[in-house]
Every structure is written in structure tokens, then in C-alpha cells.
Amino acid sequence: MHRFKVEKMGCGGCAKAVTRAVQGVEPNARIDVDLGAKLVTVSGAAGPADRIARAIGDAGYLAGPA
Known part of the structure; x- marks a missing residue:
């Protein structure tokens, strides 16, 4: 399991974009x-x-360890 803090993720569209990026x-x-x-x-x-x-x-979002 991996956990990430994604600071600029603030809406449903952001969540979908991050989800698609991970699924890639x-x-x-x-x-x-x-x-x-x-x-x-x-x-x-x-x-x-x-x-x-x-x-x-x-995808345009900075992700760091959570």
C-alpha cells in the first residue's frame, strides 16, 4: 500500500485526474x-x-509521502 499527500487536489475533477494517472x-x-x-x-x-x-x-499534481 502506498499513501500520498496531494496538496493541490481540491475537487472531484482533481480526484478523477489523479485516479486516472494512478490507473495508468x-x-x-x-x-x-x-x-x-x-x-x-x-x-x-x-x-x-x-x-x-x-x-x-x-497529471499536474505534486504528490509526496503521507
Whole structure:
């Protein structure tokens, strides 16, 4: 499981964009988004956390460890 703090994620559209970015590198992962806490939890991820964080960054959001 990987957890990320995504500071600029503030709406449903942002959550969808981040979810799509994660699914691009981890298509079978379960992705839970908590907009209030600005947290993204990726369960069942086989890849390294930095690869997921980079995909979120490529979508326009800065992701760091939570």
C-alpha cells in the first residue's frame, strides 16, 4: 500500500485526474481519495511509490509521502 499527500487536489475533477494517472501505471490497484485530507491511498500496487508519484506529477499534481 502506498499513501500520498496531494496538496493541490481540491475537487472531484482533481480526484478523477489523479485516479486516472494512478490507473495508468497500476491498472488493477484500488485507489481511495480523501479530498478533505488531500490523501490518496493506493492498495494492491505492485510498482514502486516513486513511479506512482511521478504519474500523479505528470497529471499536474505534486504528490509526496503521507
